[in-house]
Amino acid sequence: xxxxxxxxxxxxxxxxxxxxxxxxxxxxxxxxxxxxxxxxxxxxxxxxxxxxxxxxxxxxxxxxxxxxxxxxxxxxxxxxxxxxxxxxxxxxxxxxxxxxxxxxxxxxxxxxxxxxxxxxxxxxxxxxxxxxxxxxxxxxxxxxxxxxxxxxxxxxxxxxxxxxxxxxxxxxxxxxxxxxxxxxxxxxxxxxxxxxxxxxxx
Amino acid sequence: xxxxxxxxxxxxxxxxxxxxxxxxxxxxxxxxxxxxxxxxxxxxxxxxxxxxxxxxxxxxxxxxxxxxxxxxxxxxxxxxxxxxxxxxxxxxxxxxxxxxxxxxxxxxxxxxxxxxxxxxxxxxxxxxxxxxxxxxxxxxxxxxxxxxxxxxxxxxxxxxxxxxxxxxxxxxxxxxxxxxxxxxxxxxxxxxxxxxxxxxxx
DNA sequence: GTCTATATTGAGATAGAC
DNA sequence: GTCTATCTCAATATAGAC
Numbered sequence: 001x002x003x004x005x006x007x008x009x010x011x012x013x014x015x016x017x018x019x020x021x022x023x024x025x026x027x028x029x030x031x032x033x034x035x036x037x038x039x040x041x042x043x044x045x046x047x048x049x050x051x052x053x054x055x056x057x058x059x060x061x062x063x064x065x066x067x068x069x070x071x072x073x074x075x076x077x078x079x080x081x082x083x084x085x086x087x088x089x090x091x092x093x094x095x096x097x098x099x100x101x102x103x104x105x106x107x108x109x110x111x112x113x114x115x116x117x118x119x120x121x122x123x124x125x126x127x128x129x130x131x132x133x134x135x136x137x138x139x140x141x142x143x144x145x146x147x148x149x150x151x152x153x154x155x156x157x158x159x160x161x162x163x164x165x166x167x168x169x170x171x172x173x174x175x176x177x178x179x180x181x182x183x184x185x186x187x188x189x190x191x192x193x194x195x196x197x198x199x200x201x202x
Numbered sequence: 203x204x205x206x207x208x209x210x211x212x213x214x215x216x217x218x219x220x221x222x223x224x225x226x227x228x229x230x231x232x233x234x235x236x237x238x239x240x241x242x243x244x245x246x247x248x249x250x251x252x253x254x255x256x257x258x259x260x261x262x263x264x265x266x267x268x269x270x271x272x273x274x275x276x277x278x279x280x281x282x283x284x285x286x287x288x289x290x291x292x293x294x295x296x297x298x299x300x301x302x303x304x305x306x307x308x309x310x311x312x313x314x315x316x317x318x319x320x321x322x323x324x325x326x327x328x329x330x331x332x333x334x335x336x337x338x339x340x341x342x343x344x345x346x347x348x349x350x351x352x353x354x355x356x357x358x359x360x361x362x363x364x365x366x367x368x369x370x371x372x373x374x375x376x377x378x379x380x381x382x383x384x385x386x387x388x389x390x391x392x393x394x395x396x397x398x399x400x401x402x403x404x
Numbered sequence: 405g406t407c408t409a410t411a412t413t414g415a416g417a418t419a420g421a422c
Numbered sequence: 423g424t425c426t427a428t429c430t431c432a433a434t435a436t437a438g439a440c
Contacts, residue, residue, distance in 0.1 A: 013423080013424085026319065027319060028319060028321065028322065029231070029233055029318060029319045029321035029322065031231055031233035031234040031321065031322075032233040032319075032321045032322040034414080034415060034416080035415080035416060035417080036414080036415075036416090044424080045424065045425060045426085046416085046417080046418095047417090047418080047419095047423090047424065047425070047426095048423075048424060048425090050416090050417065050418075051423065051424080052423095055416080055417080056416070056417095108319070111317045111318075112317055112318040112319045113318075114317075114377065115313045115314055115316075115317040115318055115373075115376065115377070116231055116313075116314040116315075116317055116318020116319065116321065117228065117229060117230060117231045117234075117310070117314045117318065119230065119231035119233060119234045119318065119321065120230065120231065120233075120234040154390065156382075156387070157387060157390045157391050157394060158394065160367075160370060160382075160383060160387065160391055161367060161391040161394050161395065163370065164366035164367050164369065164370035164391065165362075165363060165366050167366065167369070167370055167373075168362060168365065168366035168369055168370070171317075171369075174317065175316065175317070180358075180362075181362060185358070185359060185362065188356065188359045189359050189362055189363040189366065191398075192359060192360065192363050192395060192398040192399060193363065193394060193395060193398055194398070195397070195398035195399075196393075196394040196395055196396070196397035196398030196399075197394060197397075197398075215405085215406085236432080236433060236434080237433080237434060237435085238432080238433075238434090246406080247406070247407060247408085248434085248435080248436095249405090249406065249407070249408095249435090249436080249437095250405075250406060250407090252434095252435070252436080253405065253406080254405095257434080257435080258434075258435095
């Protein structure tokens, strides 16, 4: 029970702090969460938090950077999709949806800052998430128009319509214990949109 | 310059407090806004706030109730729409969109609480907004299926697809000084959805 | 109804021992 | 790297005069 060789000197504390902060920021919001609560939940004292992160803002920014790194890593795995544009857009949306479910607390935190007003939280560029997704879907839609799979029209409208279906499905997951939209519902909504994109103009 | 007949003893103070609270809650979030700031912005002292509303929670709840009353009043004016189901759903979404623009601070506050986690704000049933809109669009879609204007299918998917387009357009208005989606873009997105709802199943 | 003045609590942050 | 103890400040809220 004596402290044996501990080359990694209780680095757990850092991880516990991050986990506790994520949980509390998500449940109560950034401003309403105190450093005292975070430390209590992590089982450490306040100076430990100030040691690893510099401030309350510091631990928040660390969480945001970690999340965005994961997002970019996910996007990097998208080149392997094949098939029709409809199929690939569906696949992309399913992947983003699944990743959001798996990281629900992180996504909740991001939404809470994005819509919840800064709350005193330090600025972090949250739009890059949306911008990146717009880029990806835009490229796919353009390809679909080029190949004739999709009827000509304003590309932006098509992209936003697809993104809208994905967004609302994710938002339902965020805000309801029993979400009224699941992954399959999202797919069906996206198929309605693609039916509209293939239909002859009325 | 003496205080003349003042039967309405500076009731303005109450209105100024509500306006200031709305502005500050919207800009900084509920938890991050202090009573001191609200009173400063309203040009009154703290006891005035505690006199009219009972607490910080009280002024917040008053704002929420006022907003919901306006929303219900808007819904009451919807019976007059005529035309195809597509036309009426578009009309409904345009009305909600316009009303949201006109009351952008209120909508921002609602979103900030809905997605932004309670932030220590007292509970208020925000889902009733969404529930009511789902009801309205659902009834219209069912009518469209009955008349043959819309192809048979899962009504919920159709309703959510339409609501998704409206939601994302409003959310863009909330979060960007220069929204990438305007009212016309929303209409075009909704038309894509309705094209899909009328198209023959592929 | 509105003020001044103040009570009380808890926040973020740090000094310094170990 | 982690602790105890403490500083400083601002928060919500109220008492009591006018």
